[in-house]
Amino acid sequence: METTSTREDELMNIRFDPQPVRLTDRDAILYSLGIGIGDDPLNSRALAYVYEKDLSVFPTMPVVLGSPGLWFQRAGLDFRKLVHAGQTLNVARAIPLDTDMVATNKVTAVYDKGAEKGVIIEVERRLTTEGGDLIATTVSQYLCRADGGFGGTQKQPPNDWQKPDRAPDATVEIATLPQQALIYRLNGDTNPLHVDPERARSVGFDRPILHGLCTFAIAGRAMLAVRKDAALKALAVRMAKPVYPGETLRFDVWTDGPDLRFEASVPARDAVVLAAGTARAE
Template identity: 40%
Template sequence: MPIDVAKLTSAPPVRTEVSWDDRDVRLYHLALGAGVPETDPEELRYVYERHPRGLKVLPLFGVTAANVGFQVFELPGVHVDLANALHGGQQVTVHRPLPPAAKASASTRVTDVYDKGKAAVIVQESTLVGEDGEPLLTQRNQIFVHGEGGFGGERGPADRLPAPDRAPDAVLDLPTLPQQALLYRLSGDWNPLHADPAVARAAGHDRPILHGLCTFGMVVKAVADRFLDGDTGAITGCRTRFAGAFHPGETLRISVWSDPAAGGYRLRATAPDRADAPVLEHALVTAGPSHGAPVD
């Protein structure tokens, strides 16, 4: 069997040493489209290391910094073709704000493997821990492996968070650069799907697509800017499902609903250039009580 569930979920965690500095943070933010316009002090706080209010760090940078990706495939008990694996969803719990520079370690394990019939869903959990031994953030990513379901396991929770049945409180249109996937690759995700036209065509796309974590990072930044007065430290968590491909150069449309009961903002993202084709669904950004009023 390509996936030995018992062996995979009982494997000891993989520990990875990581580090970053303000250059890594600034490059990550630039790859999300930060710094436009280049004279805006609110944008410069993401990309200028001498900003008077200090360099901001979006929490999803921690996912990139940990660089565990599909580390699950390094564990015993899984032998599948990576071409059949897809990043299906991402969830992040922020334990404390990320510093602009740090040394840390990531501890990664598989918590669950669900049987979706035609596919298996592997849930990989990784905790990023600072030098002081205290956690910075915990991420859980769902990896869909096509053709590996039907083994008689649990289907797992539905875990849905559909958009409310009312008009959104805000609709934000964010342009992207044709070369944005090439920029985001410099943050450490070297998958050729995002750079090589031949690889993209083999995967069923007419051209390279943008990283799902890049589009999600743009969404989290937009919420921080529009609703939290840029207070990235107020973000306590975020989650999404990756619902469809998005191409560099397209416009990303973000619909936002304030949801106090959920502790933050529910979201969906679409591609208006393609009849609002879904990009992100079941998304949520939660924030603590320190967030400010919406930015006009």
């Protein structure tokens, strides 16, 4: 019989090959379209991310660069019942185009929540230049709903995020497109959960859901709508509930200089979909 330490060690000791990364204009534009940029074609700020003239890479794009692929099955995890539970991003510098980069991935934490709640696995990714200069760091939290209960020893740190005791300083509403998941999946996440109604129903959803990382990027759009002349340096969320393509998101934002706290909801369902949101834009 497998011991507790053996399974935890197996997951912690997963190794990934370094992933070469090189961005073209087309890659950057497709990502921006996938997160809904361009809904107002006269918005000059948005045009900078979807027009090759003086093109900029939207700052949340490192979360889709340098993925190690579908490693979950190789690790013996039930990919069908896996959901993205949380995401953080720290941006050290603007993401360059037509430049050779390297992404390195490693498992940094394994939190066994129990047989009924699953296991959370954290994977850190560092995106650097070939010379080793840091561009961005991301941490992805995956909730593997069918794989807990082995009695892991690691304890998840408590989240000390608190909603400020005042009205939001800003509210931003962003509508998603009915076909948004179909566009966004072209960035590399082809999980059928986001496109196949039968697959979605088989794992407990009424219909295909929007990629969590797409919702994450839309949060980045909302933060830059509040801090119009700033650069997004950090973004973190807990993914509380799924978003369905076509829904409108409302972001309630509390500001403290360059630091922001936020919560995202779908008013039509009275559902909080992104919780414990923090960002830095300066």
